[in-house]
Amino acid sequence: MKQKTVFLGAVVLLLLVFAVATMNHKAETAEQTEQVVDRNRDRLIRMHSPTLGNMQAKVVIVEFLDPACETCRSFYPLVKQMMAANPNDIRLVLRYAPFHEGSEDVVAVLEAARKQGKLWPALEALLASQAEWAPHHTAQVDLVWKHLEGLGLDLARMRADMAAPEIARVIEQDLADAQALNVTKTPEFFVNGQPLPRFGYEPLKQLVNSALTEASRTRQDGR
């Protein structure tokens, strides 16, 4: 009987140590992420970064996105929904994190579309057709063009613009910033400079909502 108690006690103790170590590790990593972001605050938004929504919005969502990433695709409608539900209050800043193979070329296509003022429609069209041009997690830039038809883009000009050195510089800078901010997976969100405490739809919603409440509170105080 005593042996059973000893054994069960050991089981409980082992699991307890594991749980405590896990929590410690999570808290430590979260703290480190916050410190890294704090130190690299100027890397969150660049002059060249495309933005969507009210420039004066109190809540700024910085999203590191890979056009070939499936999770980015599934998060995109959620971000748009939140922006539609809070018009004028949310601004989206797009950062490129082309981690998938071949994805850099697709980002270059997006930047070329941007030169014609059609970045967001192009991004939406490519996210919608992602499965067709990025089979097996490999982006194939040759396959994207037909999905951009009908947007009123000058595709021939885009092909020429894609190779522009300033576009390569934008991608290079975004990748360097992603690395400095410890962004290793996409999508990664920063809401008013704060990283997600945990990855998922709900944590993002909660973080945005709390930022919105805080913004409306300070607005009232200011009056």
Place this chain on the structure above:
Amino acid sequence: MATTEINSTSTETTTGWTIIFVAWLIASASTLGALFFGEIMKLPTCSLCWYQRIFMFPLALILPMGLFPFDLKVIRYSLPLAVIGGLVAVFHQLLVAGVIPEDVRPCAQGVPCSQTVIEWFGFLTIPLLSVIAFSIIITLLIWAYLRSSK
């Protein structure tokens, strides 16, 4: 006289039980430790590490089967696992130490087994921890076996 005899047998049994119990403790701690490195710290698991896991994880389950009720036959079933796991661990350690030359390395793709991801106190790496854990378990099991066959 009779009482003393019963007492001495039960002490024998208790010591044997304790030895297996300690072996189980080490196997369980190693299992949870490996899971912590892989699942919580998200350290990449190289192929040699996987083989060591294959032989360590079952020990955490089989050894308690020999504790309740106490059955020394469990040594028969667990010792082969511990010995093979220990051999893999020693091989891994030699690889890390550079004793085995580059072209013999089995994992060219994915995570190289020779890459050191953790080094505590300047010498304690994960493969070394594995060697230590397997050696202690093997020693304890052999000790329990020798005691009982006396």
